[in-house]
Amino acid sequence: MTTSNGNPVGRRRIGILLFDRVKTLDFVGPAEVFVEANQRVDGYELVLLSADGADVTTSMGVRIGVHAAAADAGEFDTVIVPGSEFVPGVFDDPAILGAVLSLSTRTRRMASICSGALALAATGLLDGKSATTHWKFADYLASHFEQITVQPDSIFVRDGCTYTSAGVAAGIDLALALVEEDHGADVARAVSQLLLVYMQRSGGQSQFSASLRATPPRTPVARAVASYVNADPSRPCSLADLAAYANVSTRHLTRVMQAELGMSPLEYVTSMRLDLATGYLESGRSVAQAAADAGYSSPVAFRRAFVARLGVTPIDYQRRFQTTRREESQAV
Incomplete structure (x- = not known):
């Protein structure tokens, strides 16, 4: 009826x-x-x-x-x-x-x-x-x-x-x-x-985190840089920083990462930071705090990256997918 x-x-x-x-x-x-x-x-x-x-x-x-x-x-x-x-x-x-x-x-x-x-x-x-x-x-x-x-x-x-x-x-x-x-x-x-699960993920969200979507690196340079970024995506990770860590030129690093992972070094950093910040949002941190803790230069930069991947703003995501009203009131 x-x-x-x-x-x-x-x-x-x-x-x-x-x-x-x-x-x-x-x-x-x-x-x-x-x-x-x-x-x-x-x-x-x-x-x-x-x-x-x-x-x-x-x-x-x-x-x-x-x-x-x-x-x-x-x-x-x-x-x-x-x-x-x-x-x-x-x-x-x-x-x-x-x-x-x-x-x-x-x-x-x-x-x-x-x-x-x-x-x-x-x-x-x-x-x-x-x-x-x-x-x-x-x-x-x-x-x-x-x-x-x-x-x-x-x-x-x-x-x-x-x-x-x-x-x-x-x-x-x-x-x-x-x-x-x-x-x-x-x-x-x-x-x-x-049920002790998070509120549902966006329908448009990828089935995989960025680290799982990326092709596993084969060469020592790509493996070293990927491991360095994964260990702490929030740390300073300019192209020059990553190249110095791997002891190669920025040009060589860019070429290797593109060939190995299908993205530039900075695109890889951005993906890892976004995964990290999204986890912070789901655990109840405010948008500003999640952005800062994940290494973004500003909440605006985080918002831009978040919308580009998920199609919703960080605050909308948190309001919809957080697990308690208390966490919702803390989002800013």
Whole structure:
């Protein structure tokens, strides 16, 4: 039942489509988010589904009982399709794809976790849309479904009423985002506290920190400089400082770092500082203090770098993703 503006009345029904060899954390993590949200708003009814109503066995070998067959389950506010390590084979099953397509006609929002995006793609639900998946399935999704704009680095992507997320723990991020859409940031923040996780990361945030995105350095010069920066990104790290540390010319260092890491020495420093400062924000330090402690020359310089990567200001990020109201009041 919905109101005149299309919003659901009462509890929102959340359907999760399970199947043999489903990845356990892909559906347990998001499910716990909605269950914990009920401690604040009693806003969700969780319904576990399978294509034929039979129990399923997860990738861990755990047998899971479901509530109903997909065809018999009625209408939903949100349907979630979790992923599996056994793809694309798992989603070659016509019964699973038929269930996905059928459920998509009876729900307000369609979502996938991890490789579950392949099921949405195979049924045409992502045609002409942007989407993401676990990084190790991103190339497959892009090459086999050229009509989809794949965003391989994103934590989650919303395109209209369709949501896709990266692997495993990113499903928790997506579920928190859905709770925030439904009931506001206060409820989503309370759920994150109950689960002892941070408020969800931005959907556009990379799946990796800068240190993990960078190609591991091979040569002694690049390794030495990368280790020096990683040890303390906040220390003075001009190009001349780094070249002197490595005992090479600035020109040679720039050439080596570009070849090894795909970025200049100063770009690498900026990336490491931004990761450090973001962590400080999440722990509750003010924007000015996070900028100073991470080695930025000013909060303005930090803000510019932060917006360039994440698309939001540091203060907006902290207000949305901090874990307590006390931390929010300390942000300046």
